Amino acid sequence: MINPILTAHGLTKRYGKVTAIEDSDLDLFPGEVLAIIGDNGAGKTTLIKALSGAIQADQGKIMLEGNEIAFNSPIDARKYGIETVHQTLALSPALSIAENMFMGREILKTGLIGKVFRKLDKNKMRKIAREKLSELGLMTIQNINQKVETLSGGQRQGIAVVRAAIFGTKIVILDEPTAALGVKESRRVLELIQEIKLRGISIIIISHNMPHVFEIADRIHVHRLGKRLCEINPKDISMSEAVALMTGAMKPEKIKENNR
Amino acid sequence: MKYKNFSLKNTLSVLVSAFFLLNAGSSVAASTSVCLITKDATNSFFVKMAQGAFAKSAELGVELRSFAGKYDGDHETQVAAIETCVAAGAGGILLVASDTKAITSSVKQARDSGLVVLALDTPLDPIDSADMTFATDNFLAGELIGQWAAKTMGDTSNAKIGLLNINVSQPTVGVLRNQGFLKGFGIDIGNPSKWGDETDSRIVGHELSNGNAEGGLKGMENLLAIDPNINVVYTINEPAAAGAYQALKALGKEDQAIIVSVDGGCPGVDNVANGVIGATAQQYPLLMAALGVEAISNAVETGQMPSATKGKAFFDTGVGLVTGSPVSGLDQLTVEEGKNLCWGG
Amino acid sequence: MNDNYQLNSVFNYRETLMSKAKNYIQDFPVLIPFFILLSSILVFGLLVGDRFFSAFALTLILQQVAIVGIIGVAQSIVILTAGIDLSVGAIAVLSSVVMGKFTIDLGLPPEIAILCGLLCGTFFGAINGVLVAKVKVPPFIATLGLWMIVLAINFLYSGSEVISAQTLSTEAPLLQFFGNKIEFGGAIFTYGVIFMLLLVVLMSYVLSQTAWGRHVYAVGDDPSAMMLSGVNVDRTIISVYAIAGLICAFAGWALIGRLGSISPQAGQMANIESITAVVIGGISLFGGRGSVVGTLFGALIVGVFSLGLRLLGADVQWTYLLIGVLIITAVTIDQYIRKEVSS
Numbered sequence: 001m002i003n004p005i006l007t008a009h010g011l012t013k014r015y016g017k018v019t020a021i022e023d024s025d026l027d028l029f030p031g032e033v034l035a036i037i038g039d040n041g042a043g044k045t046t047l048i049k050a051l052s053g054a055i056q057a058d059q060g061k062i063m064l065e066g067n068e069i070a071f072n073s074p075i076d077a078r079k080y081g082i083e084t085v086h087q088t089l090a091l092s093p094a095l096s097i098a099e100n101m102f103m104g105r106e107i108l109k110t111g112l113i114g115k116v117f118r119k120l121d122k123n124k125m126r127k128i129a130r131e132k133l134s135e136l137g138l139m140t141i142q143n144i145n146q147k148v149e150t151l152s153g154g155q156r157q158g159i160a161v162v163r164a165a166i167f168g169t170k171i172v173i174l175d176e177p178t179a180a181l182g183v184k185e186s187r188r189v190l191e192l193i194q195e196i197k198l199r200g201i202s203i204i205i206i207s208h209n210m211p212h213v214f215e216i217a218d219r220i221h222v223h224r225l226g227k228r229l230c231e232i233n234p235k236d237i238s239m240s241e242a243v244a245l246m247t248g249a250m251k252p253e254k255i256k257e258n259n260r
Numbered sequence: 261m262k263y264k265n266f267s268l269k270n271t272l273s274v275l276v277s278a279f280f281l282l283n284a285g286s287s288v289a290a291s292t293s294v295c296l297i298t299k300d301a302t303n304s305f306f307v308k309m310a311q312g313a314f315a316k317s318a319e320l321g322v323e324l325r326s327f328a329g330k331y332d333g334d335h336e337t338q339v340a341a342i343e344t345c346v347a348a349g350a351g352g353i354l355l356v357a358s359d360t361k362a363i364t365s366s367v368k369q370a371r372d373s374g375l376v377v378l379a380l381d382t383p384l385d386p387i388d389s390a391d392m393t394f395a396t397d398n399f400l401a402g403e404l405i406g407q408w409a410a411k412t413m414g415d416t417s418n419a420k421i422g423l424l425n426i427n428v429s430q431p432t433v434g435v436l437r438n439q440g441f442l443k444g445f446g447i448d449i450g451n452p453s454k455w456g457d458e459t460d461s462r463i464v465g466h467e468l469s470n471g472n473a474e475g476g477l478k479g480m481e482n483l484l485a486i487d488p489n490i491n492v493v494y495t496i497n498e499p500a501a502a503g504a505y506q507a508l509k510a511l512g513k514e515d516q517a518i519i520v521s522v523d524g525g526c527p528g529v530d531n532v533a534n535g536v537i538g539a540t541a542q543q544y545p546l547l548m549a550a551l552g553v554e555a556i557s558n559a560v561e562t563g564q565m566p567s568a569t570k571g572k573a574f575f576d577t578g579v580g581l582v583t584g585s586p587v588s589g590l591d592q593l594t595v596e597e598g599k600n601l602c603w604g605g
Numbered sequence: 606m607n608d609n610y611q612l613n614s615v616f617n618y619r620e621t622l623m624s625k626a627k628n629y630i631q632d633f634p635v636l637i638p639f640f641i642l643l644s645s646i647l648v649f650g651l652l653v654g655d656r657f658f659s660a661f662a663l664t665l666i667l668q669q670v671a672i673v674g675i676i677g678v679a680q681s682i683v684i685l686t687a688g689i690d691l692s693v694g695a696i697a698v699l700s701s702v703v704m705g706k707f708t709i710d711l712g713l714p715p716e717i718a719i720l721c722g723l724l725c726g727t728f729f730g731a732i733n734g735v736l737v738a739k740v741k742v743p744p745f746i747a748t749l750g751l752w753m754i755v756l757a758i759n760f761l762y763s764g765s766e767v768i769s770a771q772t773l774s775t776e777a778p779l780l781q782f783f784g785n786k787i788e789f790g791g792a793i794f795t796y797g798v799i800f801m802l803l804l805v806v807l808m809s810y811v812l813s814q815t816a817w818g819r820h821v822y823a824v825g826d827d828p829s830a831m832m833l834s835g836v837n838v839d840r841t842i843i844s845v846y847a848i849a850g851l852i853c854a855f856a857g858w859a860l861i862g863r864l865g866s867i868s869p870q871a872g873q874m875a876n877i878e879s880i881t882a883v884v885i886g887g888i889s890l891f892g893g894r895g896s897v898v899g900t901l902f903g904a905l906i907v908g909v910f911s912l913g914l915r916l917l918g919a920d921v922q923w924t925y926l927l928i929g930v931l932i933i934t935a936v937t938i939d940q941y942i943r944k945e946v947s948s
Contacts, residue, residue, distance in 0.1 A: 090833035091630055092823040096892045099819055104835035106816035118815040163834075168914045302765045302870060358717075375829050428921055468921060473767070474871045478669060482915045499767060499868065504864040506770060508792070510786070527767055534771050585634050 003066060005030045005202050006051070006082075006171060011060035013046050020046035022226040024060070028171065033203045035213040035234075038223030039246050044206045045087065047223065048173050051204070052084035053077035064170075075104070083168030087175045089160040093149035098122070098129040100148055101163045114145025132166050133158075136192055161189060163225065166194045172196055173204045178212055190216055210239040222246060230255075289540020292560050293323040294553055295345035295353045297338055299327035304525060305545055308357065308603035309380065310548045312546030313354065316553040324553070325350070332471075335359040344368045345375065352376035352556030354549065357384055360432060364389040376559045378566075380548045382433055383574055392555065392566045393574035398436035398522070399443075401541035402494075404581045404590065405520035408539045409492055411587040412518060418448060419462045422483040422490040422517075423455070424469040424476055426499050430454055434496055437522050438466075441494045464490055469500035476503025484511065495521045498528030498540060505536045524582060526602040532582055533595045539583035542593065545603050548577045627945075634887045634895065637938060638902035641885075641931070645906060651911030657916050660792035667798045670908040672697075672863060673878045674801040675856040677900040678808050679849035680879040685812075686845050687825040687892025688737060688744035690777075692729065693853050694875025695755035698868075700726040702759055705768045705867035708777040715779040723854045724908015729755055734843030752876065763869040770865030783862025797859040801901075804852070808897045821845055825892025879894035882907060885931050889939045906931065 008026040012019070021043040028034050038044045049055045052069030061068050064080055071077045074084070089106075093102045102125045108114035109121045126144045133144075156241060157177060164172045169238065174193070178186040186209075193216055197203055207213050213220065214234045222229040222245045228243060230252035237255055244250035264327045296313045298306035310326050317324040325348070327341035335358050343366070345353050352375050357363045360382060367377050367389050379390040387393060401492030409417050423441075426434035430602040442463075450457040456466050467479030476495060483490055484507060493508075495501040501521040508514045521528060524542020531537045555566040569576040581590060593601070623883040630636055657663075676693045683690040700722040707718035729751060736747035773780050783797035812818035820841045823831045832838045849893025856875075861867055886903030910931075911924045 074833055078835050086833050088830065090830040092826040092830055095823055095828045103823060120814055120816060304765050305767055331917045472870050473866055473868045476862060480670065481665055482912060483664060485656060485912065485916060502770065502866060527769055530769065
């Protein structure tokens, strides 16, 4: 049996009196695309924020490849090869594409000028950014020095996904990557996700878009009322059943009966 | 994210109210108590004044409370201080007013409640709003340095005069010194209640110094940009004079101009000694404060109010002309005499 | 038909020229203060004549803005992070008092005293940074509080007493280092002025060419995006305020050079004046946009207006009036640019 690459067990996070997630579990297996679906306010975003180090859970533990780990900040999660594309994208609008791609992991010039004067190697960063963007088929952007604020929503999403793809060596987490996009742009982002998967990287994706979820997910984690309700195989279930599970209109036991 | 909006929205409104009130030093009421309210607690003139008042009250066994505005011009704090003194049942108030007109209503309330109010250094407007005023004759102070400058030059027809005044609101003290200086120098001053209306071509310009070295320096630089050959410089006080000297020195022109000033603080007298300032008219804040404390204590015990100097509307605490190069025909103090009488460290 | 065509093309041409100019200004917003500076120098040169248009008067402006210019660099990096620092002037003055009193009263060698003064500035700057980053006090409030605290320490420690130029020049001429000058023709460049110019160059390099510099912009642009993209936001903010404090301490040292003496009463308006220079220079109060070169231009514009109007014999209130107009214009332009960009 294959062991999960990432496991969360009993994660709880409260904001004052509001409980965002309670005793929540999650399993992610190597090389798979795991979709998390759930109603608004079910705690999906809180769950993945805890997995990406953006917040710290009050209780519970996270295991990466069998070892327990604790993330105090997104910086820690990145050190373990976990990259996240947040709903907000976490891009600085006034900075260029290249600058955003390398934010926090800038490349310095070699030699004295880099060591003493801390000079950035802007050319190298631009070159890598351009290569990676064309590698992942996003070279509709002509100018790598363009400020992010001049890009369309789809292009920005693309930049954020490519950034995660470049640096994510183990896991890439995406929160609603297609929510704000048109049909064409959504398609492009889904293709990007497939390409990341082909590199052997495990993926967690949150989405409300059932056709997208059923197209790319290997397994679906249904989140309801702050915890995992069940895990399902998209081949075993219809979209409307998935929605029924999410909203509580159907109990998970029903699926097994149906399949029987 | 949150602080972004905050900083912009509230910047101006809070800046305006940012300078806030400051009350310094107070203690439990004794038999007679006296309040000293000065313009600010940072100018060494007022620091010395407070020292003089504390020394005298200790001697007389009177309790002294000292108050000060946060900065020169802080009217609200002075009003609050007067109210506090009335509430505390003080016998009298020694007041160096920031706003000589606006404060009079508060002063009237205090006097109506039976307190003796004496103005120190700065007369109220009108002057009889206070029971008595203990002050330097600022016009005379200006006149003395004006006369000294004219006599030092001899022939004043080629004089090029730069004046470094206090600030744009033309407070009485600044006007009196400025106009006194010009009259003493022999210039027609026109309306004596304002500066800047003179037509004499020997005047290069009036600049503002805010009475500090930074302002004196900048004002002098501006004057020198207007006319680089200025040879007589009037300054509102000695810090401004030091700034003016610095500006002249930066251009190697420190020997071309005579600088005169008013105050007689110890650093100022030192500057007379080392040639930065030609002559300064010295005033006596310690004496003002000591006389004031004595007068209040006396008035509370005997009901006797102090009387004005003959021929003046106020009690003149005197002014001395301190210079290292005396001229004939004027009463002058040597630098040593000036040092013995000076105030401030 | 033909006419119409031509008309159209002229119209299009004009439109593209307009939008080109607009794009250019959006890419290089520093052009606006630069043109205001140039044209104000020209206008005053024409109105006042040689007395203004002389090497002496023009370099005098540099000397008069040197302190505000240096403090303006500190204010710039803080405002780039969407913060504000009201304590700049107080920190500068206290640092200068520390340098003076440590030398004259404690008898320390001037080099050590200067080092202590610089440390003092950095220390109080870092306190601002910790309050803003860790305690989450809004920058306006944190630095308002520290402004008053530092000013009070300044007056308590100095006893409001001036250390005279004569004392300093005999006992510690090193403190007056920035008052030294280079002259050629009528032009006078004090070391303080040269320091300001070098500081602007250095800070421009740091802001554009180092990771720290890019993080300063990014923090001001969107701190949560920064945090999520793995930059230590708190550390960046604390370092910005600490470096601002250090720069203010240098400004305090330069202030000694300019005044010759050490005056605890100096620099009281430096916070307002530096914010004015920053805003006129085109740095956005919302953070993330603008450059220190703009701040230098902003400070120079104020200097040109004040000296020019004084030489014209105008009432000093006209200076304030025009500077007020400039501030509001600058912020309006910033709002316009931001709106254009986000739409």
